[in-house]
Amino acid sequence: MSVLDTIRKYREAGYYKEFDYHWGMTVDLDRCTGCEACVVACQAENNLPIVGESSFAQRREIKWMRIERYWEGEYPNAKLNFIPMFCQQCDEAPCETACPVFATYHNQDGLNTQIYNRCIGTRTCAVYCPYEVRYFNWFTYTWDEPLERQLNPDVSVREKGVMEKCTFCIQRIRQAKDLAKDDDRRKVRDGEVTPACAQSCPTEALVFGDLNDPESRVSKMANDPRGYQVLEEQNTSPSVVYLQKVHGDEEAI
Amino acid sequence: MxxxxxxxxxxxxxxxxxxxxxxxxxxxxxxxxxxxxxxxxxxxxxKSNVRKFTLIGAILGGLGGFSMCVATALVFIMPTGGRAIIALPPYLLITYETTILIGVLSTLVGFFLVAKLPAWxxxxxxxxxxxxxxxxxxxxxxxxxxxxxxxxxxxxxxxxxxxxxxxx
Amino acid sequence: MVMKKLFDHGEPSYEQVNQDVIKSLIETGPKYWMLLATTVGITVVCFIVPWMYQIHMGVGVAGMNRNAVWGTYLSNFIFWIGLSHSGTLLSAVLHITQSDWRKSIYRSAEAMTLFSLMVAATFVMVHVGRLWFIHWSFPIPNPMGLWPNFRSPIMFDVMAITTYLTASSIFIYMGSVPDFAAVRDYSSGLRRRIYTVLSFGWRGTSKEWHTLGWAYTFFAVLVIPLAVSVHSIVSWDFALSTVPGLHQTIFAPYFVCGAIYSGTAGIVTVMYCLRRFLGFERYIGKIHVDYLGKLLIALSMIWTYINIMELFTGWYSGSSAEIEFLKFRLFGFYAPMYWEMILFCAFVPLLMLFKSVRLNWNRMLVISILINIGMLSERFIIVSTSLPRKLLPDSYGFYFPSPAEISITVGSFAMFATLFLIFIKVFPAVSIYEVKETLNPLRRAEKT
Incomplete structure (x- = not known):
């Protein structure tokens, strides 16, 4: 391929759409009970620090997965809606363009990755992120004895001044791909990899898979007529599809 | 004497x-x-010869700045935000700045050469x-x-x- | 047209200009040393020490939290960049338009540019989480083969500020070379040796003047678009995000106008100090304060207009996020600060419409300081009222600066003062040769 062709190719926006995978997730809000098992699972899987009471009060908690609560109506007719919020792995992520040092970029799996040891902590990505799912290490957090023994060896711990975020448990994806390679398969099969949050969800509200594969469970779920994307008007084209909660007329039931 | x-x-x-x-x-x-x-x-x-330094410096700075952006982006292909790897609007901004930067620096060099300074x-x-x-x-x-x-x-x-x- | 008098107290002679200016440079009293010691002390105690503590502990020492991940450090960065905008820009514009009144004030104005730019660059370093890796944001060849992301607005900033810092230091330095030679001729010993080096062996031959004139004009021509671009680029750090209140197309002109505005007010403050403490009453006079006052009125009106437009576009968008943010800015916790800013930057400057205010240095000092207080709050408000009201209501937050941030803010002013105090003893604070250019020329024809 000539130089000109290379340049022409790289002049195209979104030229990297043809990926091996396009990891995505669906969140069925009708099934979500707000139990926060996913939050705890994420905490355990990804070595999220426990920031302590005072830092928590300062809104500095680190929860890659969080359950947002929205109240509808007034008491006593109030309804509580939960929206699990985590990195939407946007295809056109505002945060990626913001980083001056390429600490965050779009990888070949359609994931929005964060390279912790490249991050210099300008926090621009967190400002640019409309979903506010980027968390900053305000201090170097430590684990008291013997809690450090439960740290996941596949995931690094982050030092002060580093931005961190959900990457769909990239260590698990890595592992699944390695196993697939061992089996002489080019592709990971649907269901072979599940992030910690989806794995721990008791109601299976979270479904994870490859959106490139039309037969995968997640693709089918994503085509559900209830599907919508959070802050769609921001044109970030997220990889996470939320399935609307169905509010029935309760008196009629 | x-x-x-x-x-x-x-x-x-x-x-x-x-x-x-x-x-x-x-x-x-x-x-x-x-x-x-x-x-x-x-x-x-x-007309002073300094102006040639300024012009050449500014042109080289502009070309250099733009090619720096393109070349460094092609060293490692790092897709960000669904944008093109060679994205013109941001690179033109960098080009603008390097044009001025190298233009100023070469004017300085031109000043020294034309005025034959420093001379102690x-x-x-x-x-x-x-x-x-x-x-x-x-x-x-x-x-x-x-x-x-x-x-x-x-x-x-x-x-x-x-x-x-x-x-x- | 009536020619305005450049000098209030009659023209000085050529020798006198040399003497007056060099005297301010060489004669240093105990007051100066005490003042310098104070500012250095405040810088160390209020700026360096908390900063070191923050580097040791992490940025959590500051009051920023998850929603408001940008805080005072960044708003101060914008403020100082803004303050830097008038000096070099004004000097370059007035050089090209050949305005004589520029000549006695431009050196200090440019110094203000340079030093506030340095303080601003320091704030970037205070702001980042991992200072020890900040060199990754410069295009330096490295064994990793990994270069910075030139698509990032932060990189535009890095390039723009580096260029601006380089260009404005060269601009001020080259303008001072003949004056360094004058100081060299006047002094002896170590000082003479230092200034011999600083002046590159300048002799003032016609060839040297000619070349300097050309080079200087080119510097001026290059610096003007640069200065405009720098603050536009700073504004794009914000405007390229999608945060309500930051995502505004008007931000570039808004920031540039605000920058020149606060910078011009800063010049008035600095001029006051030069007159008061270095005895430059003869050189900085009514004409300067009059013209700067008029410029300030014009800028305040543009600034007010843009502010109204900013509110209008937010409201007109009808977007609930924008409306929510506007409510927070206009009536929320920081509303008093917002209205204080409107008072100081939109209404107080109108007093300068009266000549009695404009020509009175004390009144102008007060107004200029009020404007800069207003502009400091403006920058703070831009950051602290937008980020806590982003798009997801669940993440609405609140930001209040921590003691470390307040202390570093105070310290930055001391740092600026320190740099400026060093400047007035190294650089001739008033351009000797350009003031002489405005005097009666040394020609036979004009003498008789």
């Missing part, structure tokens, strides 16, 4: 300098406390030249030029003439 003549008035100093030039004496310099914009034509100073070696100089006097200096004239030069400088109305070694 150098000859320096001190003048009170700009016209006198200029006529002395022109006289020396006409007499074929080399290494004449005219020092003044302020730039003599009006006299530049009389002294044969037209011994050269004729009179302190008054930076206060309120005009000084015409002839740098190391040959022995037969000395008389002629002094004559011209005195004839133009110099306040004083000195034969000095380089003082600066």
């Amino acid at each position: 150098d000859i320096t003549g001190t003048f009170q008035y700009e016209e006198d100093a200029i006529s002395a300098a022109q006289g020396l030039h006409a007499a074929g004496i080399k290494n004449v310099s005219l020092m003044s406390p302020i730039p003599m914009h009006a006299a530049e034509k009389a002294l044969g100073l037209g 070696k011994n050269r004729p100089y009179r302190v008054e030249a930076n206060v309120n006097r005009f000084v015409v200096a002839v740098e190391s004239p040959s022995s037969n030029e000395v008389k002629k030069a002094e004559q011209i400088i005195r004839g133009a109305g110099a306040l004083g003439i000195e034969q000095t070694g380089g003082t600066l």
Whole structure:
């Protein structure tokens, strides 16, 4: 391929759409009970620090997965809606363009990755992120004895001044791909990899898979007529599809 | 040994300098406390060569800046935000800045080269030249030029003439 | 047209200009040393020490939290960049338009540019989480083969500020070379040797003047578009995000106008100090304060207009996020600060419409300081009222600066003062040769 062709190719926006995978997730809000098992699972899987009471009060908690609560109506007719919020792995992520040092970029799996040891902590990505799912290490957090023994060896711990975020448990994806390679398969099969949050969800509200594969469970779920994307008007084209909660007329039931 | 003549008035100093030039004496310099914009034509100073440095520097800076962006982006293909790897609008901004940066730096280099600075070696100089006097200096004239030069400088109305070694 | 008098107390002679200016440079009293010691002390105690503590502990020492991940450090960065905008820009514009009144004030104005730019650059370093890796944001060849992301607005900033810092230091330095030579001629010993080096062996030959004139004009021509671009680019750090209140197309002109505005007010403050403490009453006079006052009125009106437009576009968008943010800005916790800013930057400057205010240095000092207080709050408000009201209501937050941030903010002013105090003893604070250019020329024809 000539130089000109290379340049022409790289002049195209979104030229990297043809990926091996396009990891995505669906969140069925009708099934979500707000139990926060996913939050705890994420905490355990990804070595999220426990920031302590005072830092928590300062809104500095680190929860890659969080359950947002929205109240509808007034008491006593109030309804509580939960929206699990985590990195939407946007295809056109505002945060990626913001980083001056390429600490965050779009990888070949359609994931929005964060390279912790490249991050210099300008926090621009967190400002640019409309979903506010980027968390900053305000201090170097430590684990008291013997809690450090439960740290996941596949995931690094982050030092002060580093931005961190959900990457769909990239260590698990890595592992699944390695196993697939061992089996002489080019592709990971649907269901072979599940992030910690989806794995721990008791109601299976979270479904994870490859959106490139039309037969995968997640693709089918994503085509559900209830599907919508959070802050769609921001044109970030997220990889996470939320399935609307169905509010029935309760008196009629 | 150098000859320096001190003048009170700009016209006198200029006529002395022109006289020396006409007499074929080399290494004449005219020092003044302020730039003599009006006299530049009389002294044969037209457009300065600095402008070439600026132009070339700015062009090279622009090209260099843009190619730096493109080349560094192609070293590692790092897709971000669904944008093209070679994205023109942001790269043009960088180009704009490097154009100015290299333009300024090359103007600086041009200034040094054209003005032949920095020069700390011994050269004729009179302190008054930076206060309120005009000084015409002839740098190391040959022995037969000395008389002629002094004559011209005195004839133009110099306040004083000195034969000095380089003082600066 | 009536020619305005450049000098209030009659023209000085050529020798006198040299003497007056060099005297301010060489004669240093105990008051100066005490003042310098104070500012250095405040810088160390209020700026360096908390900063070191923050580097040791992490940025959590500051009051920023998850929603408001940008705080005072960044708003101060914008403020100082803004303050830097008038000096070099004004000097360059007035040089090209050949305005004589520029000549006695431009040196200090440019110094203000340079030093506030340095303080601003320091704030970037205070802001980042991992200072020790900040060199990764410069295009330096490295064994990793990994270069910075030139698509990032932060990289535009890095390039713009580096260029601006380089260009404005060269601009001020090259303008000072003939004056360094004057100081060299006046002094002896070590100082003479230092200034010999600083002045490159300048003799003031017609060739040197000619070249300097050309080079200087080119610097001026290059610096003007640069200065405009720098603050536009700073504004794009914000405007390229999608945060309500930051995502505004008007931000570039808004920031540039605000920058020149606060910078011009800063010049008035600095001029006051030069007159008062260095005895430059003769050189900085009514004409300067009059013209700067008029400029300030014009800028305040543009600034007010843009502010109204900013509110209008937010409201007109009808977007609930924008409306929510506007409510927070106009009536929320920081509303008093917002209205204080409107008072100081939109209404107080109108007093300068009266000549009695404009020509009175004390009144102008007060107004200029009020404007800069207003502009400091403006920058703070831009950051602290937008980020806590982003798009997801669940993440609405609140930001209040921590003691470390307040202390570093105070310290930055001391740092600026320190740099400026060093400047007035190194650089001739008033351009000797350019002031002489405005005097009666040393020509036979004009003398008689």
